Amino acid sequence: MLYRTAGQFKTSYKADMALFPVRQDAVLLAVILALVWGVFPLLASEFAFQTLLIPILIYALAALGLNILTGYAGQLSLGTGAFMGVGAYACYKMVTLFPWMNPVVAILLSGLFSAGVGVMFGIPSLRIKGFYLAIATLAAQFFLVWLFEKWGWLYNDNASGAIQVPNLDMFGIYVAGPQASSLVQYYVVLAVVTLMTLLCINLTRGNLGRTWKATRDMDIAAELIGINLLRSKLMAFAVSSYVVGVAGALFVFMWRGAAEPNLFDIPLSFRVLFIAIIGGLGSILGNYLGAILIVGLPVVLNTLPQALGLPISSATVEHLNVMIVGALIVFFLIIEPHGLARLWALIREKLIIWPFPH
Amino acid sequence: MDGSRTDDSTEGQETVRDEGHVVAEGRRIGPVLMELRNITLRFGGVVAIKDISFDIREGEIRAIIGPNGAGKSSMLNIISGFYTPSEGALLYRGETRPPMRPYEVARLGVARTFQNIALFEGMTVLDNVMTGRLTHMKAGLVAQALWWGRARDEEIANREVVEKVIDFLEIQAIRKTPVGRLPYGLKKRVELARALAAEPSLLLLDEPMAGMNVEEKEDMSRFILDVNDEFGTTICLIEHDMGVVMDLSDRVVVMDYGRKIGDGTPDEVRRNQDVIDAYLGVAH
Numbered sequence: 096m097l098y099r100t101a102g103q104f105k106t107s108y109k110a111d112m113a114l115f116p117v118r119q120d121a122v123l124l125a126v127i128l129a130l131v132w133g134v135f136p137l138l139a140s141e142f143a144f145q146t147l148l149i150p151i152l153i154y155a156l157a158a159l160g161l162n163i164l165t166g167y168a169g170q171l172s173l174g175t176g177a178f179m180g181v182g183a184y185a186c187y188k189m190v191t192l193f194p195w196m197n198p199v200v201a202i203l204l205s206g207l208f209s210a211g212v213g214v215m216f217g218i219p220s221l222r223i224k225g226f227y228l229a230i231a232t233l234a235a236q237f238f239l240v241w242l243f244e245k246w247g248w249l250y251n252d253n254a255s256g257a258i259q260v261p262n263l264d265m266f267g268i269y270v271a272g273p274q275a276s277s278l279v280q281y282y283v284v285l286a287v288v289t290l291m292t293l294l295c296i297n298l299t300r301g302n303l304g305r306t307w308k309a310t311r312d313m314d315i316a317a318e319l320i321g322i323n324l325l326r327s328k329l330m331a332f333a334v335s336s337y338v339v340g341v342a343g344a345l346f347v348f349m350w351r352g353a354a355e356p357n358l359f360d361i362p363l364s365f366r367v368l369f370i371a372i373i374g375g376l377g378s379i380l381g382n383y384l385g386a387i388l389i390v391g392l393p394v395v396l397n398t399l400p401q402a403l404g405l406p407i408s409s410a411t412v413e414h415l416n417v418m419i420v421g422a423l424i425v426f427f428l429i430i431e432p433h434g435l436a437r438l439w440a441l442i443r444e445k446l447i448i449w450p451f452p453h
Numbered sequence: 454m455d456g457s458r459t460d461d462s463t464e465g466q467e468t469v470r471d472e473g474h475v476v477a478e479g480r481r482i483g484p485v486l487m488e489l490r491n492i493t494l495r496f497g498g499v500v501a502i503k504d505i506s507f508d509i510r511e512g513e514i515r516a517i518i519g520p521n522g523a524g525k526s527s528m529l530n531i532i533s534g535f536y537t538p539s540e541g542a543l544l545y546r547g548e549t550r551p552p553m554r555p556y557e558v559a560r561l562g563v564a565r566t567f568q569n570i571a572l573f574e575g576m577t578v579l580d581n582v583m584t585g586r587l588t589h590m591k592a593g594l595v596a597q598a599l600w601w602g603r604a605r606d607e608e609i610a611n612r613e614v615v616e617k618v619i620d621f622l623e624i625q626a627i628r629k630t631p632v633g634r635l636p637y638g639l640k641k642r643v644e645l646a647r648a649l650a651a652e653p654s655l656l657l658l659d660e661p662m663a664g665m666n667v668e669e670k671e672d673m674s675r676f677i678l679d680v681n682d683e684f685g686t687t688i689c690l691i692e693h694d695m696g697v698v699m700d701l702s703d704r705v706v707v708m709d710y711g712r713k714i715g716d717g718t719p720d721e722v723r724r725n726q727d728v729i730d731a732y733l734g735v736a737h
Contacts, residue, residue, distance in 0.1 A: 108612045114600075297600040301608060302590045309573050309584050316571035319533055320647065321559030321588040330594070377575065 098446035114296065131285060136278055144277035145350075146394045152281075152288045153345045155386035158370040159295055159379065160338030165368075166376035167299055168331030169311025170220050174232035175367045177239035178336045179343025180359030181209035184249050186344035187258045191251055198263040198270050199283060202348060206340035212239070213336025220328045236364060243356035257355040260348050271348045280349045287345060291338055296379055298334065307331050308377075339367075373424060375434025384435035388427070392420055482703065483511030485547070486655060486687050487532065492541035494527055494711075501527045502538075503711045509655065514681055515689045516698045519708035520731060525691045526568065528708070529657050532689070533565050534558030560588050564653035566644045568660045568691075574633040578643050581632055582618060585650030586611040615650050621683075622646045622676060638669040642676070649680060656680070658690035662697060670697060677701060699723065707731070 098119050105111040115121040131148075139148055161175045185208035189201045216235040220228050243249060250258045262272035269275040270283050298304055309317040310327045318324050347354045366389065374385025396416045400407045407415075431438040487509045494502040502524045509515045517525045530536045532543070534555040543550045545561065553561075564585070573581050590611060592604035600608075619625055622642050627635060632643060641661065648656055661677065662670045674697055680686050692698045698705060699719040707715035707728045714727040722728055 108609050108616070109605075112608060112612065294598040297604075298594075298598050301597045301600065301604060302587055302592065303594065303597050305576070305580055305584050306587060308576050308580070312573035312575050313571050315535075316567065316573070317584075318555045319535065319559060319565060319571075320584055320651065321556050322584075323554075323556050334594075 098443060098449070100447055112300075128289075136281060139281075141277055144281050147391055149277070149281055149284055149350050151383075151386045151390045152284050153342055153350055154367065154370055154390050155382045156288045156291055156345065157339055157342035157367045158374060158382035158385055159292065160335045160340075160342055161367050162371045162374075162376060162378070162382055163295060163299070163307070163338065164331050164335035165371060166378065166381075167304060167311065168307040168328060168335075170217070170328060170331060171225060171229040172232040172335075173229050173361070173364050173368065174216065174235040174239070175339055176359045176361060176363030177236045178209045178213055178339040179346055179363065179367075180239055180243055180354075180356070181212045181336075182206055182340025182343030183347040183354055183359070184243060184258065185209065185340065186348060187260070188249065190261065190263060194261075198265055198348065199287070202287065202341060202344040205344040206337040209340025209343065210333045210337040213332045213339075214329050217329050217332030217336075220332070221325045233361075236361060240356050240360050243359065255355075257353055258347065259353045260351075263348075273352065284345055284349050287341065291341060292379065295334075295338065299379065303330065303334075311377075369424070373427060373434055375436030378434065378436035380439065381434050381436030384439070388423070388435065389420075392423065396420070481512045481685070485509070486511045486545070488544040488547075489528075489532070490542045490544065492528075492531060492538045492543075494524070494531060494536060495539045501711055502531070502708075504541075505706075505708070505711075505713045506541075507706050507713065507716055509687060509689050510704075511654075511687055512681070512685050513687060513703040514677070514701055515687075516702035516705045517689065517691050517708060518693075518695070518698055518705060522710075523708040524711040525708055526659060529565065529659055529689070529691060532558075532655075533563055533657055559651070562651075562654035563657065564648035564651040564655075565657035566641075566648050566659060566661060568663060570637075570640045570644055572632045572640055572644055572647070575631070577629050577631055578624060578635070578646075579615070579619075579628045581643055582615045582646045582650045583611065585618075585647040586615060588651060614652070618646050618649045621679070622649070638665055638672075641665070641669075641673065645673075645676065645680075649684075649686075652684075654687060656686050656688045658688060658692075660691055660693065662692060662694055670694065674701060 098117075100117050100119075103116075103118055105116065110116065115124065135143075135148060157175060157179060160178075161172060164170050164172050182205045186201050186205035189196055189205060190198060193201075212235075216232060219231045223231055244256065250256060253259070260272050262269055262274050264270065268279055270279055299307070306317075306322055306327045307330075309320070309322055310324060310331075314324055317327070343359070351358070370385035370389050371382060372385070373381075373388060374383070375381030393416050396419055397412055400412055427435060427438075431441075485508045488506075489508070490506050492502055492505045493500065505524075505528070517528055519525050527536060531538050534553045534557065537552045550558075550561075573584065576584075590607050592602075592607050596602050596604035619628060622645060624639065624642055624646060627639060627643075632640065635643065645658075645661065648658075658677070662673050665673065677688060677690070678701065681688055690698075690702070692701075702719060704717060705715070705719055705722045706713060707722055707725070709727075709731040714731055715722045715725040717725070
């Protein structure tokens with residue numbers, strides 16, 4: 096009843112192709128946007144910003160980037176962590192070489208470097224597919240992390256071998272570095288993530304999105320209807336790596352504050368891949384749902400016993416946490432192998448006809 | 454050629470169409486659109502096609518028939534650029550076509566359907582048909598990301614073309630259904646819609662009626678004839694159902710063991726002794 100679409104008639108193709116042709120979707124999104132832009136920042140504590148809000152947004156953005164490549168264009172990649180690293184190191188080099196640069200501009204530009212690197216490692220995708228391509232991207236993963244370690248120029252030859260985010264200000268307000276407040280950083284992250292999401296939605300529903308999906312679903316037919324497969328795949332690598340690179344720059348500059356090369360190693364790639372898979376490949380919404388589950392759930396489980404006053408040692412909580420999160424992932428994958436986004440799509444379909452069975 | 458198109462399936466419409474048919478006959482079939490000259494195709498030592506020449510004229514329905522393994526599909530694959538012939542030349546509108554990748558051939562205006570349906574299963578019917586338009590869309594990455602200006606105008610303009618095709622093939626009701634959920638006959642029709650959306654100058658149909666029941670075959674025959682009549686699309690098709698081929702096509706090429714054994718109107722082909730031998734066998 097709440098989601099009844101009856102009576103919403105479209106009289107033009109423009110209206111039918113609007114971003115949210117169903118009114119309830121638009122209302123729901125407006126509520127969510129009001130929450131994340133207005134209500135959460137007012138209520139959230141420093142702890143909530145640092146462990147929930149900011150990381151969920153950044154991980155969701157990284158997963159969104161991977162999803163374009165793997166979910167939409169069908170090219171499996173295990174190099175996400177390294178491409179995030181390229182974004183982070185590029186951003187670090189830019190703000191240290193040109194201290195006058197606006198940090199947000201630097202973050203948005205750093206994606207271009209990872210896009211370039213992504214395209215380079217995407218070239219083999221014309222000849223190799225599936226798991227074999229995943230192995231090829233794994234090579235990118237190892238090579239790039241090795242490069243972050245060995246190439247001193249990248250981290251300005253710091254004795255620690257790590258990159259340290261300096262204090263960066265924008266119009267007199269610190270947005271990155273030790274002096275930046277979480278609230279400001281949250282808004283910067285939210286603005287970038289909102290913008291990226293909007294652009295990605297447009298790309299995936301338009302001509303390029305159809306080109307990618309055609310490449311994913313049946314590459315031979317795609318080529319015979321006029322798709323240049325190499326171009327389509329490289330475009331996917333470029334756009335995907337751009338988004339992942341921006342996520343990587345946000346990851347270090349807006350959240351971690353410092354990074355060592357091994358931060359961008361395989362565990363990060365897998366974490367982002369899990370978010371994309373559990374959220375739902377080939378969906379935009381799924382990245383957020385997946386990030387909430389993978390990033391948010393452990394935090395909630397960690398703080399829950401304390402909040403309830405249960406006398407459990409923190410080590411036990413840690414162990415329980417791993418078990419519960421693991422079990423939940425398996426549970427969600429069993430009830431809906433296509434991810435949380437599909438689960439929501441099914442619920443929505445049911446809501447549209449509710450209370451009737453069909 | 455007259456009388457070669459009496460389709461017993463759709464009586465009412467058929468008589469009306471046939472009246473206009475005779476009048477339009479002279480105009481309908483134009484000059485040679487594609488000519489294949491001495492095409493030979495080898496896979497290692499296997500000769501799949503041996504020295505075949507024929508042409509396809511603008512506006513006609515050209516059929517390629519032959520027993521299993523005769524090389525029909527290979528022939529279609531050569532035309533659509535999937536295979537490059539070992540010897541021989543393809544002339545498109547009188548000019549030799551250099552070896553091309555399939556996507557370049559598609560951009561020349563050649564669209565095709567497949568023997569085993571090759572739709573994009575994860576997409577809706579509408580999106581599948583829209584992919585047929587992508588050679589007509591030119592908006593850049595930034596415009597698409599912003600959904601602004603050229604990108605949005607193109608989406609809307611091409612959607613209108615696609616909706617016309619959807620209307621024409623009577624698949625309005627399943628427009629937003631994911632293709633994976635459709636039954637076989639409808640999938641075949643969606644595939645035809647995708648090919649038609651490209652507004653091809655040459656439409657290749659690889660066994661458009663394979664695996665269909667009589668009713669679905671009748672529907673498909675009607676669509677093929679209507680496409681040819683209304684849009685003047687040149688069609689080259691492979692089909693096993695002899696009745697259908699003889700009724701639909703203007704001219705027929707008969708292949709057997711990679712060679713051409715007959716070429717002409719359905720009546721001529723029907724009387725050709727080599728063709729009869731190939732299909733009915735020879736007494737030894």
